Amino acid sequence: MTDINFSRGAAHPDSHGNAGTSPAPREMRWDIIELLFFAYRDFVGDADHELEAFGFGRAHHRVMHFVYRYPGLKVADLLDVLRITKQSLGRVLKQLLDEGYIIQKTGNNDRRQRLLYATPKGEALVAKLAGLQTDRITRALRDINPDGVAAIGQFLRAMIDRDDPDKVLEAIFGTGSKKPRE
């Protein structure tokens, strides 16, 4: 067994040798910063593992997820949500179309648009991955009372940038530009 070079209390002391010109000691939320790192790592890890079996990566998951959740999403909307370039999106989207996880329909009003929909095959994949993540979330919320759960939702919402919200965010909050009213 390797020796333990830092024990329970060995994290870097916050107030250092702050002698003289330093720009004032800040109170950092190291706890939340690190918890978010580990929590998110394990949260997406659930899906990552399963995706390997399909020969897909995280990028495919994100596309499938939002297409399933917001049927009729346009390519442009997806680009806003994922914040990647159309070339990046194009690659994974093409695979998902070719392999029958997503279908495109031409827009009714605007025939240039390609509206995206999950096929049953795609829905099954999203459901499987969301099931794993839901299991983890349900487990994590098990011993937390309704007020606590509400606080968690409020916190996560407040962590999100509200300037220039994309269509999905507008759906999650209640149609942009208004101030968040919790």
Added chain:
Amino acid sequence: MTDINFSRGAAHPDSHGNAGTSPAPREMRWDIIELLFFAYRDFVGDADHELEAFGFGRAHHRVMHFVYRYPGLKVADLLDVLRITKQSLGRVLKQLLDEGYIIQKTGNNDRRQRLLYATPKGEALVAKLAGLQTDRITRALRDINPDGVAAIGQFLRAMIDRDDPDKVLEAIFGTGSKKPRE
């Protein structure tokens, strides 16, 4: 302005056409799943933006962060925490050493070990990035009472895998196998 193809209520209805043989409709935590996605995206986005100025990426940030926070971390520990290969770590670590953000010291007991420490330059970088993230967290927690904040911590902790915890996780929780004591 492009037309809105899904409005506030247009998210995929959970109970589909569940006629017959489907494997039972699950209650999915779409809310938390999506909030985690957006919250984490914007949370790391703060640092990403700043890192560009240094010519560094997220990988550098993660290394710097944990080296600063847990001084004397061994290379092997870092590999456990980040869950990447030593080849991947080697690349970014080499840059951080070459550019004077991190220094190595030979282990006292075991002279094969390279114990890692942040230099003042490294500490400044970590502090800058943690400051941005702390700002966001503080803002998000502003209107949440102490019980709510406790619930958020409990939730994030419970989201993390506790089997095979690395040394940093042992420090965050209270040395493996025991239950977390808030």
Added chain:
DNA sequence: AATTTATGTCAGTCATGTTGACATATCTTG
């Protein structure tokens, strides 16, 4: 002395992001 461990490094590959340029179909506007 032999083996294991901790670390470093070379070489090649893959996934996913980026820019820039350009093509096509379709809608909008003067």
Added chain:
DNA sequence: CAAGATATGTCAACATGACTGACATAAATT
């Protein structure tokens, strides 16, 4: 209607940060 703007797709080149596999060195352990 002709001209321009918009939505999408695609080609090519490149960067980052993962990966595997192989191998080298120094130091500890057996």
